[in-house]
Amino acid sequence: MAQRILLVDDEPGVLEGLRRTLATRYTVEAVLSGAEGLKKLELSRGGSNPFAVVVSDMVMPGMDGVEFLAQAAEIAPDAVLMVISGKVDMRSTIAAVNTGRLFRFIAKPCSPRDLHAAIDAALVQYQRSKAEGDLLEKTLTGAVKVLAQALAMASPETGSRTTTITELVAGAARLLGQSHSWELRMAARLSQLGLVSIPSDVLQRVEGGIEGSAGEKTMYRSHPLVARDLLADIPKLERVAAWVGGQTVDATAPPPKADPDPDPRTELQRQIFTVATEFLAAKDIGEWPPECAARLLVGGRYRPEVVQAVLKTAQERDAVPDAISVTINQLKVGARFVRDVKATTGAILVRKGDRVTEAIRVRLQNFKTYVGVVEPLRVTPPNETF
Template identity: 40%
Template sequence: MGRRILMVDDEPHILDAFRRSLHGRYELDTANSGPEGLAKTRGTARPYAVAVSDMRMPGMSGAEFLAGLREVSPDTVQIILSGQAELTDTIAAVNDGNLFRFLTKPCEPAELSRALDAALEQHRLLMSERELLERTLDGAVKVLTELMAAAHPVAAARTGTVTALTDAAISALHPKDTWELRIAAMLGQVGLMAVPAEVIAQVVGTAVEDVDQDALAMYRGHPQLSRALIGRIPRLERVAAWVASQPVTLAEVRAPTPLATEESGGVAKQIYETVTAFVVAVESGLAPGTAVVELAKNPRYPAAVLDAAVRAYLSEDLRRPRQVKGKELLVGMMMNQDVVTSTGMTLVRSGEVLTESTAIRLRHFAEGVGVVEPINVLA
């Protein structure tokens, strides 16, 4: 477990020698070329801890193979076997990549074993550090989302929707690395906590030209506030950038923007952008199917992510924005605005979840004194 090693060399007798000398000590796999090594890496459910490659091979050099390996399996520790004549190329490979060590040919079995043991230990440390980071961050994020639920139910409800749709997209697309994406989904709406619920209710679902501009400016600022908060956490700089660029109005959803690059986050960033855009489109009043058609016009939003999002949205038990009359208020609905009588008395504050007695009381007021309608709810 965790001791899988891939040896790549175009000379079969060298691979045979490796098998004999290393038999029983490691879980060893071999490949006769760089393309074969990459194919084996892509085709395994259990990544290799270490890869050892010959430098000079026909078709694809060791440096080219290891560069491709970094794209497929970035956590695999890399070692090169090099002859003296290949020293210049080897130095370039060291400078261009994450090479752990290089060994010169011929390499004695004892020296190779020492290098492999050191590489395996390096891989163990890398994995332990990542696990600790991810578990610590995950725990901290969950605490923050629980506090959000208590302090700002509207922000918490949207976070729940974004997280559920993101999880659905991850299950459908299986991106390589998801920890940044999951954290972005859980923390991306944290800036909404600084926006009063009544402002959110006024802006969401209303045409931009009909919204009070001060309220709109306050609402539009929540991604930048989220970025400022998330950016203080080490290793989340890229997540903060994703969150800052998320669309918050239908006009921003429709606007053409550059496609995500591998450096900026690749597929993971595309998933986050697409999910948040879908949520904005639906909250703006578009039916889920119409939102998908609208977003599909923009190459920024991949069809596969849109399909996963709409399926999850229609099947998950999520709180969705609705407008109802007072007599339609039901147990479990979350108020997305204050409920006020026609005489100006506030009955229920925004963010409150209706109990049976509260729902009955509000319906009685609606039928008697009267309440200001329609009422924005999350249900």
């Protein structure tokens, strides 16, 4: 797929000349103002083919190049930004470098050869930066996935809750066109991280609706803040940490104070995650998904389409198709347990609703060999996960 170049210049003749020069080798879009340029960047944001390079004039009416590039850097953090200008002002150039991550300054007039060379260099920089970012994202995602599986093996209760949140978030994200968000996946998988600080017997009592002490309730309600503090210092997870720290854990308590994101897209993702945690908290007190949805729609705290998307996912998740009986050796990754898996000692090894992972299969095999597991197991067929 050809990389896209965005040109911004307030002089129509100059803009058309630049467009013609570059259109022979690149996919080019040209606009006459910074405001139009920002709209173009917003429209391409999160898409499959965003702008790779942005080339802007410096002196423009209304919004100059400094202001445009500063905002462009926020909207399109991966794009490589350049200035092409015939009026060199040192102060404004320094400001553009400092606020807009300027890659190169090109003086007008510029020969086609030099312009092509500058764009080629910018595209190399874009590909290098994108490859490094993709590698970091995949590494981080893989590490978090392993951590979530390790937590599930250590605590079936934690694993069950993580699975519920992950699938509610995944279903709603697909319905609302947000499946591309790696931050949503991270938040879902890390949402129950703080539960490692709570003794298993306390967690079982709280989740089972058994009246515990005031100290136990306080301990349980603080687990999002424990997770937030653990995640806060990890690069690229600042927003994930904030979402996890603001999740709902008690449907009977006053709702947490909303901290909306000024960016409409990330605010939509934050709401998907938070509403999913509301549904999990409602499950703890025996509130049915439709009742939870009706409660959340009152007061306008959440967008109706988000509540409806999570509700639809919850109802589809609860609509268990024909289950089958299998042995541990027959388990397939992606299948869902429709009843708790227990050791012959009575200990719960995997909670109802959890999906089979490779780690869970290994754990059950080990328990079967050295302790004993009650078989057959009841599962549904494998299904795509988030």
